[in-house]
């Protein structure tokens with residue numbers, strides 16, 4: 001996987017000018033990493049700029065979709081089809097932002113539940129954000145499960161929703177359940 005990433009970088013090495021553009025927009029950390037690899041053949045200054053950018057707080061926007069219900073994997077692909085990704089939540093600050101997005105969304109009704117991007121399908125009890133391949137709580141320890149969750153009811157609950165046991169508290173649910181979903185734009 002890493003090899004593939006490096007290949008893709010070499011196929012599209014950004015010019016110094018485009019690196020500066022990326023820096024001014026403060027692209028998400030994952031992409032900054034790609035640029036740093038390819039920047040090593042350019043100048044040290046571009047690498048330094050990108051590192052400073054990476055240390056900033058990422059701008060993140062949650063987009064709540066209330067019209068159509070989808071399975072977890074349908075929701076995952078739905079977000080990707082718009083250049084977004086299924087929501088990830090890595091801090092209390094982000095969880096508050098998520099709550100604001102839900103409260104401010106159009107057509108929201110009491111009892112609605114939404115997929116976010118966590119799943120433990122790979123290994124029971126170990127949740128990963130499918131959107132970023134980063135383990136839930138990685139480096140932050142942050143999680144926001146409802147008390148008693150995840151409970152893996154009938155040993156068939158492997159995807160994360162919010163809304164069932166409190167507005168932004170997490171619960172594991174069967175992945176084939178059809179729910180509304182929340183995407184994010186972290187660029």
Ligand SMILES: [Ca+2]
Pocket residue numbers: 149150151152153157171172173
């Ligand atoms: Ca559960």
